[in-house]
Amino acid sequence: MSKYRVIDYYDLRPVDWLSGKRMPLEPGSGHVCDRCGAEHAVVYVVEDVESGKTYRVGSGCAKQSFGFDPEKNDESKKLIKSAKEEAATHVNELRLAAVQELARAIFKGIQRTGRPPVVFQGDAPFKYAHFPGQLVRTFTMGDAEATELQPSAGGGWHDSQTVELLIHRWISTRIEESIPKEWQSINVSPYSDRPRKNVTNMANECSRLVRNLLR
Secondary structure (H helix, E strand, O other): OOOEEEEEEEEOOOEOOOOOOEOOOOOOOOEEOOOOOOEEOEEEEEEEOOOOOEEEEOHHHHHHHHOOOOOOOHHHHHHHHHHHHHHHHHHHHHHHHHHHHHHHHHHHHHHHHOOOOOEEEEEEEOOOOOOOOOEEEEEEEOOEEEEEEOOOOOOOOOHHHHHHHHHHHHHHHHHHHHOOHHHHHOEEOOOOOOOOOOOEEHHHHHHHHHHHHHO
């Protein structure tokens, strides 16, 4: 049995919540190694099993002082895995908080400005010659437009469905205008404590939250 064991592990480098990557540590904000006196961002807390004394060191000093590689040691690998999972959870919480804040801002913006009225623009002949005599009905709502083709003989127009589609398009445009493009490629989970469950991208989650607020 080894005389030493790793009892804790931590990475002092701040995390960029958008990319999920660790950022460089500012000089003076790391831990001064108990062995070599150098500043470390990644720290292993090693315990002397016999004396109970602990040492906070970098991985290189752990190898030289205690004779094992922390990244290959079973105990330390478990601690590293746990620390990375905690970091992933924290990143997800920050991303979700950003999504929720933007969703509320978009919702309030729509409430403040109001929705433009739905305007019936009329019926016009369908532009394709192989549909002779058919009409197209058009509705607009601000900068959004929706059309429907005249149904077959005996059927009625489906105005309510077309208007519903029109409202959906208008809202989608307002959301798309407000969401940063990079959010399309950044994942987030709606569960703050489970970053790998029901993962979607931040843009989709923001859109879902806005629509829920508008119901």
